[in-house]
Amino acid sequence: xAEVVTFYALSVIILAFGLLVVTARNTIYSILxxxxxxxxxxxxxxxxxxxxxxxxxxxxxxxxxxxLYLFVVILVNLxxxxxxxxxxxxxxxxxxxxxxxxxxxLTVIGVYNAIRPSVVPGAATDVGSVxxxxxxxxxxxxxxxxxxxxLLLVAMVGAIILAKREL
Amino acid sequence: MGAITPTHYVxxxxxxxxxxxxxVLTRRxxxxxxxxxxxxxxxxxxxxxxxxxxxxxxxxxxxxxxxIAVAAAEAAVGLGIILAFYRNKETVNIDxxxxxxx
Amino acid sequence: MIDTVxxxxxxxxxxxxxxxxxxxxxxxxxxxVIAWVQVRLGPMRxxxxxxxxxxxxxxxxxxxxxxxxxxxxxxxFTAAPMIALIPALMVFAVIPFGPEVSIFGRRVTLYxxxxxxxxLYIISVASIGVYGIILAGWSxxxxxxxxxxxxxxxxxxSYEVAVTMTxxxxxxxxxxxxxxxxxNAQLNHGVWYLFAQPLAFFIYxxxxxxxxxxxxxxLPEAEQELTGGFHTEYSGMRFALFxxxxxxxxxxxxxxxxxxxxxxxxRPFPNVAFLGFLDxxxxxxxxxxxxxxxxxxxxxxRATLPRYRYDQLMRLGWKVLIPLAILNVVITATMKVLL
Numbered sequence: 001x002a003e004v005v006t007f008y009a010l011s012v013i014i015l016a017f018g019l020l021v022v023t024a025r026n027t028i029y030s031i032l033x034x035x036x037x038x039x040x041x042x043x044x045x046x047x048x049x050x051x052x053x054x055x056x057x058x059x060x061x062x063x064x065x066x067x068l069y070l071f072v073v074i075l076v077n078l079x080x081x082x083x084x085x086x087x088x089x090x091x092x093x094x095x096x097x098x099x100x101x102x103x104x105x106l107t108v109i110g111v112y113n114a115i116r117p118s119v120v121p122g123a124a125t126d127v128g129s130v131x132x133x134x135x136x137x138x139x140x141x142x143x144x145x146x147x148x149x150x151l152l153l154v155a156m157v158g159a160i161i162l163a164k165r166e167l
Numbered sequence: 168m169g170a171i172t173p174t175h176y177v178x179x180x181x182x183x184x185x186x187x188x189x190x191v192l193t194r195r196x197x198x199x200x201x202x203x204x205x206x207x208x209x210x211x212x213x214x215x216x217x218x219x220x221x222x223x224x225x226x227x228x229x230x231x232x233x234x235i236a237v238a239a240a241e242a243a244v245g246l247g248i249i250l251a252f253y254r255n256k257e258t259v260n261i262d263x264x265x266x267x268x269x
Numbered sequence: 270m271i272d273t274v275x276x277x278x279x280x281x282x283x284x285x286x287x288x289x290x291x292x293x294x295x296x297x298x299x300x301x302v303i304a305w306v307q308v309r310l311g312p313m314r315x316x317x318x319x320x321x322x323x324x325x326x327x328x329x330x331x332x333x334x335x336x337x338x339x340x341x342x343x344x345x346f347t348a349a350p351m352i353a354l355i356p357a358l359m360v361f362a363v364i365p366f367g368p369e370v371s372i373f374g375r376r377v378t379l380y381x382x383x384x385x386x387x388x389l390y391i392i393s394v395a396s397i398g399v400y401g402i403i404l405a406g407w408s409x410x411x412x413x414x415x416x417x418x419x420x421x422x423x424x425x426x427s428y429e430v431a432v433t434m435t436x437x438x439x440x441x442x443x444x445x446x447x448x449x450x451x452x453n454a455q456l457n458h459g460v461w462y463l464f465a466q467p468l469a470f471f472i473y474x475x476x477x478x479x480x481x482x483x484x485x486x487x488l489p490e491a492e493q494e495l496t497g498g499f500h501t502e503y504s505g506m507r508f509a510l511f512x513x514x515x516x517x518x519x520x521x522x523x524x525x526x527x528x529x530x531x532x533x534x535x536r537p538f539p540n541v542a543f544l545g546f547l548d549x550x551x552x553x554x555x556x557x558x559x560x561x562x563x564x565x566x567x568x569x570x571r572a573t574l575p576r577y578r579y580d581q582l583m584r585l586g587w588k589v590l591i592p593l594a595i596l597n598v599v600i601t602a603t604m605k606v607l608l
Contacts, residue, residue, distance in 0.1 A: 007171045011179045018183055018206055022190030027198055028345065028407070034202050035400070041209050048220050053228055055389040057212075060235050063396030065205065065242045067403070067426065072246045073198055074407050074419070076253050095192075106181055113174040127223050128216075130386060130446060136225035137232065148236045155240030162247030165254075 006047045013040040027073050031066060038062045050128025176217030183210035197259050201245055208238045280381045284361050292516040293323040299568050306572040333505035338410055341502065345408040350503070350510035353401025356394045357517035363387040364524045365449045367534045367552035379534075379553055380449065387448040388440060391525060392433055395480070399425050401514065402499050409502035418499035420579060421489030425480060427586040432476035434594035435469045438601040439529050442466060452533035459540035461532040468597050470530045472590055474566075477522035479586065481515060484571035488579050523563035524556075531559045 017040065020033040038061045045054040126132060137145055183206060190203025212231045219227025253259060256266070297312065297320065304311030312319035337346055367379030384390060399422050406418020440446050442462060443454040455462055463470050479486040490498035500511045527533060534552030538544050577585065 003171055007175060011175075014179065015182055015186065018186040021206065022186060022194060022199065022203055027196060028342070030199055030202060032345070032404075034205065037206070038209070041213065044213065045216055048216055050216060050220070050228060051384060051386045052389070053216060053231055055386050055393045056232060056235060058393040059389070059396060060239055061205075061209075063393060063399070063429075065239055067399055067422070068242060068246055069198065069202065070400070070403055071419070071422075072250060074403070074415070075250065076198075076259055102185060106178060109174065110178060113172060117170075117172050117174070125220070125223050127219060127225055128228055132225045133228045133232070136229050140226075141229050141233075144233060148233055151240050152236060155243050159243040159247035162244070163250045 003047065007044070010040050010044045010047065014044070028070075031070050031073060034069075035062055035066055038066065045128075048128065049125070052128060052130045052133055173217045173221045176213055180210045180214040180217070183213065195260050195262055197249055197261050197264070200261070201242065205238060205242070208234055276377060277381060281362075284381060285358065288358065288361060288517060288520060289513070291520060292513050293327060295516045295519070295564065296326060296512070297322045298564075299571070302565070302568040303572045306569070327509075330509040331506055335505040335507065336502075338502050340410045342408040342410070345404050347507070349401050349405035349408055350507045350514065351401075352404060353398055353514040354510050354517065356398040357514050357521055359394050360391050360521045361524075363390055363448050365452055365528060365533055366556050370551070383447055383449045385445070385447045385450075388436055388446045388451070392436060395521070396429060398514070398518065401511075405503070405511070406499040409499075411502060414499050414501045417489050417501070421482060421499055424482070424486065424489060424582060424586070427583060428476045428479040428590070431472055431586060431590035431594045432480060434591065434598055435473045435476065436529070438466065438469050438594070438598045441598070441601045441605055448528050452528060452535065455532045456535055456539050461530065461535075463530040466530070466597070466601070468593065470526075472594050472597065473526060473530070476590060477526065478567070478570065479582070481518040481522055483519065483567055485574040485577050486582055488576055488582060491576060519564065519567055520560070523560045523567070526563055527556060527559040
């Protein structure tokens with residue numbers, strides 16, 4: 001019962017703030033709504049009994065990536081809404097048809113699930129625990145782990161070179 | 168309402184994905200486009216976590232960690248590019264980022 | 270019902286009240302200690318020897334006029350102090366003040382909760398506190414606070430890397446991320462990790478000074494620089510919240526340092542039976558004593574050392590502390606495998 005309430009409350013927050021992110025006129029407000037969105041997703045992971053991923057989500061996304069976005073927006077100083085262009089090449093009819101198709105598909109999935117629900121996960125497994133994720137990460141996926149660390153190093157060097165002023 | 172099946176998570180992930188795609192296609196401000204891409208990546212992560220929970224396998228969580236790492240790298244480089252572009256052209260509206268067009 | 274809802278709520282109530290009262294008295298303690306170091310007396314007028322000074326401070330701040338700059342962003346200007354304060358208080362949910370005790374016949378653990386990623390939770394929540402500073406500077410819509418807030422947040426995120434590396438080496442030493450687990454690991458090893466990891470202790474202390482914007486790293490908020498830093502435009506209760514956030518952060522850093530390096534609630538030499546007569550002192554008193562020692566060292570350092578310039582500060586963080594912290598992680602991991 002608590003699980004159901006948590007899931008619905010968090011999903012309402014996630015979707016509502018997601019919509020606010022893409023429709024807010026002030027970019028700083030978009031970033032603030034994005035922070036709330038990421039925190040809600042982290043709470044969703046915690047409700048799924050995966051505390052490690054929840055903490056990593058907060059630490060990397062909220063504590064790192066969005067700070068970077070905020071810095072860039074402040075440096076670029078986007079307080080004024082600067083987008084009044086309407087692209088004449090935009091095809092609204094096709095967009096509307098595709099949106100309706102996706103909506104129909106999602107409704108079908110929802111109805112099908114209500115009739116024949118899929119497998120409910122077992123009682124609180126510890127698959128999200130630090131030990132299990134750590135073992136999987138450092139034994140089965142060791143090579144992708146090292147490659148990801150090199151990717152981050154390359155990205156760091158690249159970002160510094162791109163954003164640096166010539167002195 | 169019963170229990171929360173993975174299908175609930177899939178529907179949530181699909182909705183968040185659609186919101187992200189809507190943001191990428193509609194907004195003209197490139198930073199908001201980048202933020203919508205982060206929303207899309209989060210939707211993918213929710214999906215991965217839900218299935219990892221269902222099958223009791225840690226692979227989904229490891230994949231989600233890599234998605235987060237790649238999102239961090241992409242955000243850093245993308246914002247570096249935006250800053251470099253802004254220094255030259257004083258704009259972040261992608262309709263005006265047409266320097267290479269004829 | 271009682272155990273899952275009422276007891277944690279009571280614990281939260283007690284901890285929050287204790288922290289907020291401690292913060293107000295920290296303000297007085299700082300002024301007194303710095304005064305005594307400088308051979309003067311400090312606040313002496315309000316109450317006997319000035320001990321009621323915090324009451325006067327609180328009354329002053331609450332009755333001051335609340336000025337909002339005309340072109341400031343209303344919502345963000347109001348929210349920034351809260352965003353600075355809330356993560357500092359949230360950390361207290363996982364700090365272990367003492368072992369399990371019996372209160373009124375009920376077994377009660379002297380910590381609000383113990384999640385098994387406690388240390389990672391502390392790092393994550395502390396990194397949210399940066400937003401309060403950035404948003405305060407930006408929403409004031411004035412150039413000095415903006416520059417000061419960018420400097421302060423750059424300093425914070427730089428030292429966060431070194432502090433996180435240090436905490437990683439502590440996690441490797443203790444073998445667990447839960448705070449209670451780390452204290453128990455110190456009990457099992459029989460030695461405070463201060464002696465097992467002196468380099469980590471030093472880096473954590475210096476990083477903690479920089480993280481909380483305390484001297485000698487307080488360039489972003491010193492009055493002689495940039496007219497007061499990122500909280501220039503704040504007055505009254507909002508300014509009080511920033512002050513509360515800074516002192517609460519100090520208490521957080523001290524509590525985490527106590528748990529990680531000084532053995533939490535353990536008495537000195539916990540495994541030496543000869544000193545068993547010290548056991549009548551309850552665990553939380555040891556915790557408070559050790560935290561107080563750290564806080565005193567914070568104040569002592571402020572009274573003694575001159576301020577770092579900003580480029581010296583960044584050089585220290587990036588070129589000295591981060592390589593040392595990485596070296597510490599490598600050495601710790603090697604010794605953990607070999608021993």
